[in-house]
Amino acid sequence: AQSVSQHNHHVILSEAASLELGCNYSYGGTVNLFWYVQYPGQHLQLLLKYFSGDPLVKGIKGFEAEFIKSKFSFNLRKPSVQWSDTAEYFCAVNAGQAGTALIFGKGTTLSVSS
Amino acid sequence: EAQVTQNPRYLITVTGKKLTVTCSQNMNHEYMSWYRQDPGLGLRQIYYSMNVEVTDKGDVPEGYKVSRKEKRNFPLILESPSPNQTSLYFCASQGGRASYEQYFGPGTRLTVT
Numbered sequence: 736a737q738s739v740s741q742h743n744h745h746v747i748l749s750e751a752a753s754l755e756l757g758c759n760y761s762y763g764g765t766v767n768l769f770w771y772v773q774y775p776g777q778h779l780q781l782l783l784k785y786f787s788g789d790p791l792v793k794g795i796k797g798f799e800a801e802f803i804k805s806k807f808s809f810n811l812r813k814p815s816v817q818w819s820d821t822a823e824y825f826c827a828v829n830a831g832q833a834g835t836a837l838i839f840g841k842g843t844t845l846s847v848s849s
Numbered sequence: 850e851a852q853v854t855q856n857p858r859y860l861i862t863v864t865g866k867k868l869t870v871t872c873s874q875n876m877n878h879e880y881m882s883w884y885r886q887d888p889g890l891g892l893r894q895i896y897y898s899m900n901v902e903v904t905d906k907g908d909v910p911e912g913y914k915v916s917r918k919e920k921r922n923f924p925l926i927l928e929s930p931s932p933n934q935t936s937l938y939f940c941a942s943q944g945g946r947a948s949y950e951q952y953f954g955p956g957t958r959l960t961v962t
Contacts, residue, residue: 744889769950778939779892779953825891836907837882837941837951841891 758826872940
């Protein structure tokens, strides 16, 4: 069965610090990869996605993620975080087969202090 | 405006009292899903639907029912709610098999006492 692991449960950073959130998945076939963000009290919004092609994908708000197939990883990065990036971040994987099951990681809470 | 709507947004109910959470999308999407979000567990899929009259179980279907009589609507039914179904529920829709991006509704916070 597919699974997604997010290494950090809670990350605390100061403004302007660099961010990297780890995500690993277990599935041997073709995958589609996503990072979603959930700001306090709001619904999930798509940050970025990877289907194929360039493994370095850029998303909204200065976020990017790199797909490393050999490591089954899709880590999220941002060079300089802002207080407004305080949110919960979810990595998700879809195995690309019929059906719509998105498998989510358990989430990483990011707290940015100003 | 393309969106997924859910109602109600907040609901407090008692054990055993049947309830329905509605979900509607205006994007003519074929695929729709329900998830529940619990602290430390992320989002887990309850049920999904590939099209009208086609539904299937997700990871945590026990205690829930769904129906898909129209393409735009995908209600979640709790026939006899229990306290362990207290959670935050999200409906999502997806454009089709070639489009794996899911659009999420605003969420329904359900408390069962």
